[in-house]
Amino acid sequence: MKELIPKDEYGIFADTHDTARVDSLFVAQAFEKRHDNVLKDIRELDCSDTFRLLNFEESSYRNAQGKKQPAYCMTRDGFVFLAMGYRGKKAAEFKELYIRRFNEMESFIRTLVSARQEFPLLTANIKLLHDHPRPYHFSNECDMLNRIVLGLTAKQFRLANGIEKGKSIRPYLSDSQIMMLDTLQKVDIGLLVSVPDYEQRKRYLEWYKLKMEEKSEG
Helix, strand or coil, X not given: CCEEECCCCCCEEEECCCXXXXXXXXXXXXXXXXXXXXXXXXXXXXXXXXXXXXXXXXXXXXXXXXXXXXXXXXXXXXXXXXXXXXXXXXXXXXXXHHHHHHHHHHHHHHHHHHHHHHCHHXXXXXXXXXXXXXXXXXXXXXXXXXXXXXCCCHHHHHHHHCCCCCXXXXXXXXXXXXXXXXXXXXXXXXXXXXXXXXXXXXXXXXXXXXXXHXXXXX
């Protein structure tokens, strides 16, 4: 399965449809079960066909001998349904751990989706620059650009203007604000490579915005 956000150390990742999933191989390792037994447990779950289709996607991996082997990538709901059958104190600890990690991944996905709505070019380049990007890699840059141009983060702008949570703010911006944000986004892509310090990037972008405004007034 193609991954939007790569697997973490617990096998949790985001697919290309912005859904958090976990690899059955990692679940087997965490719960100290044979992988073929986990696959059997999944296939024998007493759930509806609709639930199975939505929450368990067939996948595969290569074993140590290079042979293709079956696996499953399951959603949070799929994992919870499966893990309900695993008993014991240690199993309970892993259930809590995985639910917590799912929460973290889903929060990361929301951050990424929001960033991608407003700054698609910047988001794509951040993913290229970081092997394992974290939510702040996206939110810091987006918040900085919005503050420079709007004086507010996207979250603050939504609150100030009564815009629904998670909805893009672009339709509510003026043409000049959109143009400035798009321009600074492109400048920031270059700065991310050449100027790793956040505060220095911010100063460069503020200076660039000032120069653009002076030019348009002249």
